[in-house]
Amino acid sequence: MASFTRSKVSTESTTANFTDAEFAKIWPKPLEERKTTPSSALVDIRSGDDPQNKTAIRVIIKLSDNPDCQYDIDSPAALSQWNDHAEISTRRLSVAHVAGRHEGAKPTLLWRRNGWMEKDCFGLNDYPIMSAEIPVLTEVSIAMLAFLAIGTPHNQVSSAQVTVLKAVRAQRLPLSQVRVATSFLLRFPHWKPDTAVRIFRKNPSALPHLWPMLTECLNYAATTVVAEGSLPGWLSEVMSVIYDSQHILVEATRRGYIAASEWKSLKTIVTVNQDTTAVIQAQEMLSAF
Known part of the structure; x- marks a missing residue:
């Protein structure tokens, strides 16, 4: 295997001296998480319809196997009313791409009485x-x-x-949900972490x-790395965000807001025989975390 020399990246110290009051302004003590409400809905992620927009994606919520209930x-505009009214603007998957089919093609999903329902024509359930x-x-x-x-x-x-x-x-977006959602989305190649x-x-x-x-x-x-021996292309921006915020993240880890084990993947990333900025940054941060 070819050898390489790691170049140095100019950086400020990874440590910062925060007082409790100073850090509390940056990183408030976490509140008790709200529990996730059980739901039988399934989710799929698909690429967008516009061939000119390679970054477009679609989220499919499946309430049953019936295409009329998908x-x-x-x-993101479809979610703009969720935080105020618990409703989502959608297209019915079964007719969304059928020319001339408009009736019932764009229902609004509501969360009411502990379950999903469509907004009816008379607003009786709204x-x-x-x-x-x-x-x-x-x-x-x-x-x-x-x-x-x-x-774009x-x-x-x-x-x-x-x-x-x-x-x-x-x-409504506790840390546990951020973790679950991110882990799920990473399985889909058209979801771009470097943009997210x-x-x-x-x-x-x-x-x-x-x-x-x-x-x-x-x-x-x-x-x-373990499966393919290489790093995903999007890691560069993700690592850069971590690197630029490391003085805060290191302090949050030191104070117990983030478990030290959360950074264990850095040990695997630095084993990649690539003289890339992402690998160099991971090497420099490894001892800090």
């Missing part, structure tokens, strides 16, 4: 829902994080970020609430 969510009644649902968590990976158009990225951050503030993690660039305050996105990406990259 719903296509094709943009009674107001209290904010505290809007649940934590795995299928919705997956959908919200899925659209963070849309790279730019306003859709912002819309997705707004929806995610609003869910965080309302305690840009939420940390635009919203650094999201780090205490969404950090499992980063560690799950590391875990997936490590499994790729």
Whole structure:
């Protein structure tokens, strides 16, 4: 195997001296997580319809095997009413792509009485829902994080970020759900983690609430190393986000907000015989974590 020399990346110290008060402003103590509401819905991720937009994706929520009960969510705008009204704009999968079929093709999904239902024509089931009644649902968590990976158009990225951050503030996207949703999405090659993690660039305050996105990406990259002997191309941006935020992440780990074991995948990543910035950064961060 060919040898290589690791070049150094210029960096500030990975350690920072935070007082308790200073760090509390950056990383609030986590609140008790809300429980996830059980749901029988299944989720699938598919590429978008527009051949000119290679980053477009669709989230399919399946309430049964009947195609009429399978719903296509094709943009973050479809989720814009979830945090206030527990509703999602959809296309019925069975008729969404059938020319001339419009009746019933675009139902609105509502969460009411502890279950999914379609909004009827008379609004009889669209009674107001209290904010505290809007649940934590795995299928919705997956959908919200899925659209963070849309790279164009730019306003859709912002819309997705707004929806995610609003869910965080309302305690509808706990860390456990971030972990589950990210792990699920990484199985689909049309979900782009390097685009999704840009939420940390635009919203650094999201780090205490969404950090499992980063560690799950590391875990997936490590499994790729074991299986294929190489790193996924998207790891460069993910590692860069971690590297640029390491003074905060290291301190959060030291204080017990993040388990030290969350960073174990760095040990696998540094074994890759590639003189890439991602590998170099992983090597430099390994001792810090």
